Amino acid sequence: MKKFVLALCSIGFIASAQAQLKAPEAEYEQVREQFSQLNLTVKAVADAPLDGLLQVFTNRGLFFTSKDGQYFIEGNIYDLKNKVLVNDEQMRPYIQKQLAASENDTIEYKAKNEKYVINVFTDPTCGYCRKLHKEMQQYNDAGITVRYLAFPRNGLGSDTYLQMQHIWCSKDSQSALTAAKNGKDITPAMCQNPVKAQYELGQSFGISGTPAIILPSGRLIPGYQPVKALLEQLKTDA
Numbered sequence: 001m002k003k004f005v006l007a008l009c010s011i012g013f014i015a016s017a018q019a020q021l022k023a024p025e026a027e028y029e030q031v032r033e034q035f036s037q038l039n040l041t042v043k044a045v046a047d048a049p050l051d052g053l054l055q056v057f058t059n060r061g062l063f064f065t066s067k068d069g070q071y072f073i074e075g076n077i078y079d080l081k082n083k084v085l086v087n088d089e090q091m092r093p094y095i096q097k098q099l100a101a102s103e104n105d106t107i108e109y110k111a112k113n114e115k116y117v118i119n120v121f122t123d124p125t126c127g128y129c130r131k132l133h134k135e136m137q138q139y140n141d142a143g144i145t146v147r148y149l150a151f152p153r154n155g156l157g158s159d160t161y162l163q164m165q166h167i168w169c170s171k172d173s174q175s176a177l178t179a180a181k182n183g184k185d186i187t188p189a190m191c192q193n194p195v196k197a198q199y200e201l202g203q204s205f206g207i208s209g210t211p212a213i214i215l216p217s218g219r220l221i222p223g224y225q226p227v228k229a230l231l232e233q234l235k236t237d238a
Helices: 026-036 086-105 127-134 136-141 159-169 173-181 195-204 227-235
Strands: 042-047 053-058 061-066 107-109 116-122 144-150 212-214 220-222
Touching: 026 042, 026 053, 026 061, 053 086, 061 086, 086 144, 086 195, 086 220, 107 136, 107 173, 116 127, 116 227, 127 136, 127 173, 136 144, 136 227, 144 159, 144 195, 144 227, 159 173, 159 195
Parallel strands: 116 144
Antiparallel strands: 042 053, 053 061, 107 144, 116 212, 212 220
């Protein structure tokens, strides 16, 4: 997909990040049809904090468009006055809402004295995912509960995708995930599982690699974070 980047100066203001998201109903049919030409599926639509634009949440992340759907914008938009990335501010409530609906399908490592809950999209073959997992006790001791979601980096149909289905279907999914991250074989087990849905959810957040950490505010941090650095991010998260 050819990339168009819109660089804006002095945007003026950011609309509330809690703006109501609208399903792609009839009034947005033209936008949906235009986006389908780019192989993008529209999940929700809302007015953007820039006059004349819509923000469109898709199966591949957030994009912006003119209200008639003619002009498509891919890239980051910055508010230089408020010194924030508009894309990030607008994605946070969307991410929070979607993760809340997926809470029961995560593999959770709970802190005894929980202060924070993070969601992490993971792949057991990913080196930095393994590093994060080996430090799980440190995260938990710091009051950080970790909820894992599946994100097989090589996509649906890959060996890792199958492995992650076995993990999520195991009687003890925690132990199975730990074993996989230690390079051990997993006993095959199949059931109705959320692996495909979680992978597609991660893609809709714009995630392309692992680990991908999501803070309670919905802020997305790509890559591994040591405990001390993560705590600093959590303390200032808003």
